[in-house]
Amino acid sequence: MTIALEAVALTKAYGSVRALDDFSLSIPAGGVFGVLGPNGAGKSTLFRIALGLVRPTSGSASLFGAPAGDMTALRKVGAMIETPRYPPYLTARDTLSMLALESGTRDADISGWLDRVGLGGAADRATNGFSVGMKQRLGLAAAFFTRPELVILDEPTSGMDPAGIQEIRALIVDLARKEGVTVILASHQLDEVRRVCDRVAILSKGKVVTEGAVGALTASQVRLRLVASPVEQVLAVLGDKGAADGPDAVLADIPRSEAPALIRALVNAGVEITEARWREADLEGVYLQTLKSSGAA
Amino acid sequence: MFANAIAAERFRLLRDRSTLFWGFIFAPLVGFFLSIAGDVFLRQLAKKPLTGMPLDLVGQVLKALGSGASVFPALFLAIGAAAVLAGDYRWETWRLLTPRNSRPHLLGAKLVVVGEAILWNLVLTVGLTLLAGVIGASIAGKTLVVSGSGAGLGQIAGVFAVTWLEAMTLASLAAVIAVVARSPMGAVVAVVVVRFVQTVLAAGLGSMTPEPTWKTLAIPAYSADLLRGFLAAPNHAGL
Numbered sequence: 464m465t466i467a468l469e470a471v472a473l474t475k476a477y478g479s480v481r482a483l484d485d486f487s488l489s490i491p492a493g494g495v496f497g498v499l500g501p502n503g504a505g506k507s508t509l510f511r512i513a514l515g516l517v518r519p520t521s522g523s524a525s526l527f528g529a530p531a532g533d534m535t536a537l538r539k540v541g542a543m544i545e546t547p548r549y550p551p552y553l554t555a556r557d558t559l560s561m562l563a564l565e566s567g568t569r570d571a572d573i574s575g576w577l578d579r580v581g582l583g584g585a586a587d588r589a590t591n592g593f594s595v596g597m598k599q600r601l602g603l604a605a606a607f608f609t610r611p612e613l614v615i616l617d618e619p620t621s622g623m624d625p626a627g628i629q630e631i632r633a634l635i636v637d638l639a640r641k642e643g644v645t646v647i648l649a650s651h652q653l654d655e656v657r658r659v660c661d662r663v664a665i666l667s668k669g670k671v672v673t674e675g676a677v678g679a680l681t682a683s684q685v686r687l688r689l690v691a692s693p694v695e696q697v698l699a700v701l702g703d704k705g706a707a708d709g710p711d712a713v714l715a716d717i718p719r720s721e722a723p724a725l726i727r728a729l730v731n732a733g734v735e736i737t738e739a740r741w742r743e744a745d746l747e748g749v750y751l752q753t754l755k756s757s758g759a760a
Numbered sequence: 761m762f763a764n765a766i767a768a769e770r771f772r773l774l775r776d777r778s779t780l781f782w783g784f785i786f787a788p789l790v791g792f793f794l795s796i797a798g799d800v801f802l803r804q805l806a807k808k809p810l811t812g813m814p815l816d817l818v819g820q821v822l823k824a825l826g827s828g829a830s831v832f833p834a835l836f837l838a839i840g841a842a843a844v845l846a847g848d849y850r851w852e853t854w855r856l857l858t859p860r861n862s863r864p865h866l867l868g869a870k871l872v873v874v875g876e877a878i879l880w881n882l883v884l885t886v887g888l889t890l891l892a893g894v895i896g897a898s899i900a901g902k903t904l905v906v907s908g909s910g911a912g913l914g915q916i917a918g919v920f921a922v923t924w925l926e927a928m929t930l931a932s933l934a935a936v937i938a939v940v941a942r943s944p945m946g947a948v949v950a951v952v953v954v955r956f957v958q959t960v961l962a963a964g965l966g967s968m969t970p971e972p973t974w975k976t977l978a979i980p981a982y983s984a985d986l987l988r989g990f991l992a993a994p995n996h997a998g999l
Contacts, residue, residue, distance in 0.1 A: 514858070544855050548852045549851070549853060550772060550847065552775060552776050564768035565860045605856065
């Protein structure tokens with residue numbers, strides 16, 4: 464299996480602050496990988512190190528097996544880190560032409576890409592008049608137009624309107640699935656990550672707290688939802704493993720194997736159970752629970 | 761890779777009209793209009809054509825090239841060089857470029873393109889000086905003279921090269937300051953101050969010690985003036 468991005472015992476300190484702290488992660492090539500975490504978790508620092516924009520304090524990062532910052536590996540990578548900025552006197556078309564020259568790409572379909580990200584009508588406008596959303600779109604075109612094998616996107620849809628967000632999500636999925644581009648995506652929008660990513664890593668305080676397939680992560684945090692009466696009695700039996708979910712339901716945070724015993728205990732205690740159903744946590748629940756467990760939230 | 765970086769940087773500068781005009785076109789234009797204005801003023805003062813007064817085109821070009829990197833043109837060259845060299849710090853666009861080419865290539869390409877722009881700035885200076893000479897002669901009624909013919913071309917080429925090198929020492933300083941200070945303004949101020957100090961030192965030390973010494977030769981403006989003087993009049997230079 465080809466590894467697109469690998470970090471081994473990576474540490475980056477800015478003075479006394481450790482943006483990455485003995486951070487290790489291996490992202491395989493193929494599909495869309497989501498990187499989640501609160502502000503300051505180390506997402507952008509990881510990307511900056513991978514792209515050779517900053518040097519790690521210790522540890523190592525590699526792209527396709529080559530050391531981070533290696534130009535041969537970087538030729539396989541497109542990136543958009545934070546809100547992209549452009550020389551203000553260049554038009555959108557000129558910006559892509561300049562980047563094509565910079566990377567030695569001779570056959571880039573610049574007009575096609577500008578159309579694809581919805582900037583066909585603004586191709587010959589100077590970028591200093593662009594809205595944040597337009598700059599994001601141009602950043603996406605800049606990341607993808609040289610046909611890289613790996614694209615690193617940091618908050619790719621921030622500042623975009625809902626229709627634009629949908630378009631860009633569809634574009635990312637399309638490129639990843641149909642054209643085999645590996646996409647690493649950092650986002651605060653959990654819904655976006657859930658819709659787009661195959662696997663995710665949740666970062667907190669410069670470390671990976673959890674990592675896995677989106678489906679596996681949500682399935683690992685299933686809870687038993689009981690519609691029962693009286694609710695107070697159910698909560699009393701469950702103790703700190705129970706939480707009210709509306710006026711007539713309780714969420715029980717127990718393993719599947721304990722469910723029969725719990726239901727027996729509740730019935731014996733005179734509780735009337737009208738529904739019992741396993742409910743998978745959504746990604747937001749997993750995210751918040753993971754951060755809570757790691758002490759970050 | 762380096763050729764790619766140069767091509768991209770050249771592409772950018774050709775679209776940055778403001779930098780092109782103020783950095784590399786404005787100073788020769790000022791020289792051109794001042795020269796014409798001088799001839800108009802002279803014609804008004806004399807109230808008749810200055811028939812018989814010679815206007816040596818080679819001499820005019822040598823003079824214009826000789827001051828091509830003096831304090832006033834240096835100010836504008838510094839503005840142009842700083843815009844190219846520190847523009848990516850100003851616009852925060854390094855992030856866009858560094859994953860596509862190496863930093864040494866990107867910085868080296870900027871210096872190469874500034875060098876090209878200075879070259880074209882000096883070519884423009886020569887062209888506009890010749891044009892101003894022809895227009896000025898017709899306004900004031902002077903007689904155009906081309907001294908030296910073949911030797912004149914060699915002199916012009918030599919003075920051109922010396923002035924280009926002198927300007928490139930300033931551009932290199934602008935590059936260093938741009939990287940260290942990450943500010944176009946810092947680069948402009950440093951270049952102008954250094955060029956001004958060079959002028960003062962060259963004049964002061966030059967008058968104190970008529971023969972060149974290692975101290976005076978270490979001042980680029982002094983060395984350049986000495987070389988230009990030698991190229992223009994080999995028998996009269998202080999070498």
